[in-house]
Amino acid sequence: MALPFTYPSLLALLVIPLVLLVRVWRRPDQPVALPFDHVEARGGWTLRVVLNLAESLPPSVLVIAILVLAGPQQLGKPTTRRKLTNIEFCVDISGSMTARFGEGSRYDASMEAINSFLDFRTGDAFGLTFFGNSVLHWTPLTSDGSAIRCAPPYMRPENAPPGFGGTEIGKALLACQRRLIRQANAGDRMIVLVSDGFSADLSGGKADEISRQLKDNNISVYAVHISETSIPNEIVNIASYTGGEVFNPGDDTALKSVFERIDRMQPAELEKMAAESMDYFLPFCMVGLGLLGTGTLCLFGLRFVPW
Numbered sequence: 001m002a003l004p005f006t007y008p009s010l011l012a013l014l015v016i017p018l019v020l021l022v023r024v025w026r027r028p029d030q031p032v033a034l035p036f037d038h039v040e041a042r043g044g045w046t047l048r049v050v051l052n053l054a055e056s057l058p059p060s061v062l063v064i065a066i067l068v069l070a071g072p073q074q075l076g077k078p079t080t081r082r083k084l085t086n087i088e089f090c091v092d093i094s095g096s097m098t099a100r101f102g103e104g105s106r107y108d109a110s111m112e113a114i115n116s117f118l119d120f121r122t123g124d125a126f127g128l129t130f131f132g133n134s135v136l137h138w139t140p141l142t143s144d145g146s147a148i149r150c151a152p153p154y155m156r157p158e159n160a161p162p163g164f165g166g167t168e169i170g171k172a173l174l175a176c177q178r179r180l181i182r183q184a185n186a187g188d189r190m191i192v193l194v195s196d197g198f199s200a201d202l203s204g205g206k207a208d209e210i211s212r213q214l215k216d217n218n219i220s221v222y223a224v225h226i227s228e229t230s231i232p233n234e235i236v237n238i239a240s241y242t243g244g245e246v247f248n249p250g251d252d253t254a255l256k257s258v259f260e261r262i263d264r265m266q267p268a269e270l271e272k273m274a275a276e277s278m279d280y281f282l283p284f285c286m287v288g289l290g291l292l293g294t295g296t297l298c299l300f301g302l303r304f305v306p307w
Helices: 008-026 045-069 106-120 169-183 206-216 233-241 252-265 282-298
Strands: 073-075 079-082 085-092 125-131 135-142 188-195 219-225 270-273 277-279
Touching (some): 008 045, 045 282, 085 169, 125 169, 135 169, 169 188, 169 206, 169 233, 206 219, 206 233, 219 233, 219 252
Parallel strands (some): 085 125, 188 219
Antiparallel strands (some): 079 270, 125 135
């Protein structure tokens, strides 16, 4: 396989050392007249070859220099990288999320579990959306989870602005869908819905319509129902139709295990990357240094004297 170069046009300069090498090996022998008897001395064939080899070292160094300037390249080893998954957290901050759950409120347990989930999915892109009757996109899709980790104190249900007291899951899912379509250009798409209530905007066949839209856009919905009440059928249908699942943890420990199960159900995939071109200077530099050192030593005695 031909060795690729970054600047192949520079290889035309190889004509210069080639001409020099031809001159070294094709030049005629010059008779040497000794001053005491004016008799021509014979030129030894062995000595001539040794001298020509020594004289060929500088043009050879020039060849290496031109090759290095041309930028020799080699193909690196094919690598793999983690296939990106775009995960949008859709968290309910209605008034009912202040109810007791474990050692804190439902909201506290939800955000703590989400923070733990971020550690499971290092390398994925995460977004965070809060909803009630309104929808607020808190962070865009990013692989930096620090903004999500810092969110809990600011969007507690007690601190939520007006318009977040109720629960409209359908509106929130559609808003998350638009965001994933707009921002997630590559990789899988997933919505993790965390809520504790029934949503009136999913009745009358609206849940089926939302399910179809989500599936058409390759978005899976995993729903976490943090409440002692039964899971609304509309939520179950949406999750099932889009390829997700519904969970109903009984305490904060079970809630954390839910996110571990989601991680196992959506395992990170690896994709092969094409081999990239890399600089290939090492062998040329080693040969060049060897020739340069040998040529320097030859200057102490093995050189052509034209008289």
